[in-house]
Amino acid sequence: MPDLNLLITLDVLLAEGSVARAAKRLRLSPSAMSRALARLRATTGDPLLVRAGRGLVPTPRALALREQVSQLVQGAQAVLRPAQALEMAHVVRTFTLRTSEEFVEGFGSALLARLAEDAPGVRLRFVSKTDKDTAQLREGRVDLDIGVVDPTASPEVLTQALFRDRLIGVVRSGHPLSQGEISAARFAEGRHLYVSRRGQDRGQIDDVLEAQGLKRQIGSIVASFSSAIALARNTDLIASVPERYTPDRRDLFCFALPVALPAFTVAMLWHPRLDADLAHRWLRGCLREVCGR
Structure with missing residues (x-):
C-alpha cells in the first residue's frame, strides 16, 4: 500500500520546486527530503523533478499530477479539520427524541x-420513553433521551440537566381539598391516581405517608401524567404530577403536597459519538433554551 504521506511531500515539492525550500516548509532536513523524493520517484516511476541549471524543473508527469495532488491534499485536510460552523438553515435531518408525552405537550410546541424559524429542514421524531435503558442511544436508534436523571445510567452516556421540578397535587376545581388547609391526613383520606408505566401501585409518596402512619387509597393507575391530569379534572381523584408538566390549569386546583419529597432533575442524555456533531450540539442548545424559559 502506498504511503499517503508522500502526497503531502509531493504537493510541497511541486509547489516549491526546490528540495531545500520544501524541506524547510515541512520542517525536515534536506537529506530527509531527498530520500522522500527518491521514494516518490520509485513509487510513480517518474523523475518528477529534474535539475536544470541550479534549480529543479517538473517533468510532464509532475505537471499533470500537480493540480490533482493539490486537490487530494486539500480534501484530506478538510476531512481532518475540526468542523467550525454549520448553517442550520441548510441542514436536512431527522432527530429522534425519546421522552414522555408530558414533555412533548409542555415543551414540544416551543421547540x-x-x-x-432557524432550521426548517430539521424534523423531530418523538418516541415514547417506557424505561431508562440507554441501549437505544448506544445503538444509534435514538439521538436524545429526555427524562429524570438516573444515578445508575451507563457511564458511557453524556448527561446535561434541563430543569429542576417537583411533584404537586392536582384536583378539579370545587374538590373538597380546594378549601381549607391540606394536611397529610386529609390528603391521604382521598382516592388517588397513581402514574406508573410499569403498572406499579405505590411509590415515594406512599413510603412517606406510611412513615407517618398513614395510607392512601389508589383509585386508578394510569401510564402518563397527562392521563392523570385529565382524570383529575373530571373526577374526585387526586393526582400528584410534576409542576412543570401542568401548564394548563383551567378547571384545576393545584397545591403543594403535604409530604416532604425531594425535587428532581430532568435531563437530556446522548451518546459520546454525537457530542461533537454540530447539528446535534445546536439541537441540545435549543432544548436548554426552551426548557430554561
Whole structure:
C-alpha cells in the first residue's frame, strides 16, 4: 500500500520546486527530503523533478499530477479539520427524541417553533420513553433521551440537566381539598391516581405517608401524567404530577403536597459519538433554551 504521506511531500515539492525550500516548509532536513523524493520517484516511476541549471524543473508527469495532488491534499485536510460552523438553515435531518408525552405537550410546541424559524429542514421524531435503558442511544436508534436523571445510567452516556421540578397535587376545581388547609391526613383520606408505566401501585409518596402512619387509597393507575391530569379534572381523584408538566390549569386546583419529597432533575442524555456533531450540539442548545424559559 502506498504511503499517503508522500502526497503531502509531493504537493510541497511541486509547489516549491526546490528540495531545500520544501524541506524547510515541512520542517525536515534536506537529506530527509531527498530520500522522500527518491521514494516518490520509485513509487510513480517518474523523475518528477529534474535539475536544470541550479534549480529543479517538473517533468510532464509532475505537471499533470500537480493540480490533482493539490486537490487530494486539500480534501484530506478538510476531512481532518475540526468542523467550525454549520448553517442550520441548510441542514436536512431527522432527530429522534425519546421522552414522555408530558414533555412533548409542555415543551414540544416551543421547540418546533424554534426549528421552524432557524432550521426548517430539521424534523423531530418523538418516541415514547417506557424505561431508562440507554441501549437505544448506544445503538444509534435514538439521538436524545429526555427524562429524570438516573444515578445508575451507563457511564458511557453524556448527561446535561434541563430543569429542576417537583411533584404537586392536582384536583378539579370545587374538590373538597380546594378549601381549607391540606394536611397529610386529609390528603391521604382521598382516592388517588397513581402514574406508573410499569403498572406499579405505590411509590415515594406512599413510603412517606406510611412513615407517618398513614395510607392512601389508589383509585386508578394510569401510564402518563397527562392521563392523570385529565382524570383529575373530571373526577374526585387526586393526582400528584410534576409542576412543570401542568401548564394548563383551567378547571384545576393545584397545591403543594403535604409530604416532604425531594425535587428532581430532568435531563437530556446522548451518546459520546454525537457530542461533537454540530447539528446535534445546536439541537441540545435549543432544548436548554426552551426548557430554561
